[in-house]
Amino acid sequence: MKLLSLLDHARYEVLPTEGIEEAVLAHVPTERTVTVTASPRRxxxxxxDLTERLAGHGYDVVPHLAARMISGxxxxxxxxxxxxxxxxxxVFVPGGDAEAAGAYADALAxxxxxxxxxxxxxxxxITAYPESHPTIHDDLTIQAMWDKRQHATELVSNLTFDPTVLATWLARVRARxxxxxxxxxxxxxxxxxxLLAVATRIGVGESTRFLLKHRRTLSRLTTPGGFTGERFLLDCAPALTRPDAAVVGLHVFTFNQVAETEAWRRDLVARLGRTRGAAPPTAAGGPTDMS
Structure with a gap:
């Protein structure tokens, strides 16, 4: 899968908070898929409600049906x-962070x-975890993915900032x-x-430690404009573009900064489009296929 195609098939995750509907309408074109998280607090x-309103505006909307928030x-x-x-x-079906409201202790049920x-x-x-979850053992997340595969059509991976971790995990998933x-x-x-606060909470502690070990990466996070993911995508390109990887798009965690996210995506698409057919440098300085 080519990087431009991944960016063309990027969908945006938003939180159902006040003002997000207006922000999406102002900055996100209707051809962009929007996913809406499930908050135990809200x-x-x-x-x-937000799913219905955005669908009424013409968006392809993917609500998160957190299993533990549904009674039966x-x-x-x-x-x-x-x-x-x-x-x-x-729809996207995670287990969810809430205490079980009824019959569903997990997403599989x-x-x-x-x-x-x-x-x-x-x-x-369904959810996929390139890195360890803070409360679920790796063996359980692996088994759960296997058990849920017969009921699902696509995987959505949690965050990781380490290209090596992603490549290794993806190869193992396909090998299984x-x-x-x-x-x-x-x-x-x-x-x-x-970003770092949310990453630690939702289960990417290894990536947080990775960032602390790699101060150049942490430095990029603290520069004006924040972390865009561009260098991460370039470093991951060899793994993502393998035909057997079956990576078909991006699930972008916007943290409701949809204007900045769409501006970044458009800018990166434009720059990659200008270099199509060339062999521009990767993040490490070697050639890659970015067409």
Whole structure:
């Protein structure tokens, strides 16, 4: 998969907070897919309400149906009817950070009930962890991916800042026979202090330590404009562009900085487009295929 194609197939994750609808409308074109997180503090209603409003504006919207926030099959059926009536055809199903509200202790149980309800969504994404989760053992995340693969259509990876970790993890996933296409999780331009705080909380502690060990990378995070992910993409290019990697796009964690994220994406697409057909330097100084 070429880097330009990945950027063309970038979708933006937003948090259902006040003002985000207006920000998306002002800065994100309707051809860009938007995903809406599920917040235990705000409740799943905030996710569904924003999803419906953005869908009404013409966006392809992917709500996060956090399993532990849904009480059981009856509520899930109501949610499915509500979303499909607004033209929503894709969902993302994490386990979620909340205490279980009812029948669903994990994402697998909800995924199984989606099938029982007739598989109302054409595309169903599940979480993938290139790095260790702070509360779930690696063996469990690996087994869960294997168990959930029969109910899902795509993987969405959590954040990582280490290209070597990503390449090794991706090779192992494919070697285990998990063939679903992958959307690579990537942070958009964001205040570095905010990024590091969120990264530690959601399970990328190894990457935080990686940044502290590699002061040049940390220095880039603290320069004006924050971390854009451009150098990370260039360093990952050999792994991402392998045909067997099946990386089909980017899942960009915007932390609601959608204006900055879309401006960065457009600028990078323009610069990569100008170098198409050439052999520009990689982050390490060697050639790469950026067409």
């Amino acid at each position: 409740g799943l209603g905030a996710t569904l 099959r009856d509520e899930l059926a109501e949610i499915c009817d509500r979303l499909t009536s607004h033209g929503v055809r894709r 909800l995924l199984a009930d989606l099938r029982t309800l007739g598989s109302p969504f054409a595309e169903v994404g 026979g998990v063939t679903m296409p992958l959307l690579l999780g990537l942070p958009g331009p964001v205040d570095p202090a905010r």
